[in-house]
Amino acid sequence: MRYFVGHSFLLIVGSIVRSIALSVTLLILSANLIAQPQTDANPPVSQIESASAGNASDRLLFTDPQQRQRYYQLIAELRCPKCQNQNLADSDAPIASDLRKELHLLIGEGYSDTEILQFMQSRYGDFVLYSPPVNSATAVLWLLPAGLAVIGGLVVMILVFRNRQVLETQTTSQAVVKNSGDQQQKMDNLIDNIIQNSNHSSNNRSESSKHDD
Amino acid sequence: MLSRLKLFIPLLVFILLALVFWSLEQRIISGDHDPSTLPSALVGKAVPTFNLSRLNDAEEQLTNADLNQLPALLNVWATWCISCRVEHAYLNELSSRGINVYGLNYKDDREDAKLWLSRLGNPYLLNLFDNEGKLGLNLGVYGAPETYVIDSKGIIRYRHVGVMDEKVWQSKIVPLGLDWQ
Numbered sequence: 001m002r003y004f005v006g007h008s009f010l011l012i013v014g015s016i017v018r019s020i021a022l023s024v025t026l027l028i029l030s031a032n033l034i035a036q037p038q039t040d041a042n043p044p045v046s047q048i049e050s051a052s053a054g055n056a057s058d059r060l061l062f063t064d065p066q067q068r069q070r071y072y073q074l075i076a077e078l079r080c081p082k083c084q085n086q087n088l089a090d091s092d093a094p095i096a097s098d099l100r101k102e103l104h105l106l107i108g109e110g111y112s113d114t115e116i117l118q119f120m121q122s123r124y125g126d127f128v129l130y131s132p133p134v135n136s137a138t139a140v141l142w143l144l145p146a147g148l149a150v151i152g153g154l155v156v157m158i159l160v161f162r163n164r165q166v167l168e169t170q171t172t173s174q175a176v177v178k179n180s181g182d183q184q185q186k187m188d189n190l191i192d193n194i195i196q197n198s199n200h201s202s203n204n205r206s207e208s209s210k211h212d213d
Numbered sequence: 214m215l216s217r218l219k220l221f222i223p224l225l226v227f228i229l230l231a232l233v234f235w236s237l238e239q240r241i242i243s244g245d246h247d248p249s250t251l252p253s254a255l256v257g258k259a260v261p262t263f264n265l266s267r268l269n270d271a272e273e274q275l276t277n278a279d280l281n282q283l284p285a286l287l288n289v290w291a292t293w294c295i296s297c298r299v300e301h302a303y304l305n306e307l308s309s310r311g312i313n314v315y316g317l318n319y320k321d322d323r324e325d326a327k328l329w330l331s332r333l334g335n336p337y338l339l340n341l342f343d344n345e346g347k348l349g350l351n352l353g354v355y356g357a358p359e360t361y362v363i364d365s366k367g368i369i370r371y372r373h374v375g376v377m378d379e380k381v382w383q384s385k386i387v388p389l390g391l392d393w394q
Binding site for chain 1: 249251253254255318346350351352353354355356380
């Protein structure tokens with residue numbers, strides 16, 4: 001009895017704690033949503049702030065929003081040659097800062113995205129592109145995943161096919177066993193009949209011989 | 214019997230892979246191999262066009278024509294680079310052997326660099342002052358020290374990332390077969 005009382009007590013306490021935690025979480029989330037930072041208090045200043053791009057230390061200015069967009073895209077696509085698991089957007093390395101400035105310059109001078117990527121590639125190699133080029137050297141890199149998937153699929157198909165064949169032979173041999181069992185039963189029945197019939201006829205003969213005295 | 218042997222295939226594959234990774238790790242530990250070094254995109258190409266002042270003379274402008282004693286090493290260095298201090302003694306030795314060594318002072322302060330050289334010795338035939346890193350960018354420099362090997366036709370044949378020492382000289386540069394004398 002005490003055990004059950006304790007158990008339900010824990011359940012009640014648990015649900016109270018959960019509801020408190022949920023309401024606190026909701027409060028915090030809604031507070032974040034409600035309290036927006038005031039960006040348009042002083043229009044000219046905020047324009048400059050929204051025009052600058054990259055890390056705060058770069059102070060790179062883009063007046064054209066399209067250029068800024070291209071810049072953001074490019075610094076996400078290019079790998080930092082020094083901190084090789086970061087893109088130019090994330091890296092704090094000096095070379096990343098230099099390359100961001102160079103991007104700013106090239107975009108301002110009117111180079112296209114393709115030309116800019118080529119510029120980086122011809123100086124820092126294919127590795128600086130997050131998406132490696134498709135050529136004979138990188139063919140293995142591009143084709144291997146799909147190739148392995150195809151091979152894996154083939155192996156699965158072959159195994160399934162073999163299993164199905166094994167299953168079929170098993171069911172046929174089971175059927176053969178079952179059939180021969182039926183036949184065995186029939187034969188047993190026939191033999192029983194014969195024995196019964198012969199018993200009857202032998203009984204009849206013995207009775208008739210008794211009368212002949 | 215044969216089907217039993219097939220069960221050992223995964224183990225064999227594992228052992229094979231383990232051997233491969235172990236030997237690779239040994240090479241990394243011994244310093245023969247650094248998987249993070251980038252191969253230079255400039256191998257087989259000429260030194261990019263530049264116009265930089267001489268380290269020792271801010272008035273004098275140097276261009277590609279001034280790198281005329283070939284074959285040569287072009288060593289990228291700076292005073293803020295600690296490994297450059299480590300390799301400097303070896304560069305002095307190479308220079309005393311008669312090897313042509315040019316310097317690219319990369320993103321550095323002119324006076325600091327001049328002082329550094331006066332203290333540690335100057336193996337360089339001349340030093341290009343690239344404080345903005347312009348030639349560095351065109352070369353694909355991503356840190357210091359780096360050493361470019363330029364052949365007698367002015368073509369870059371190899372880029373070494375990191376400290377230059379006798380081991381690198383013998384294993385990576387001598388095999389290029391350039392006529393250093």
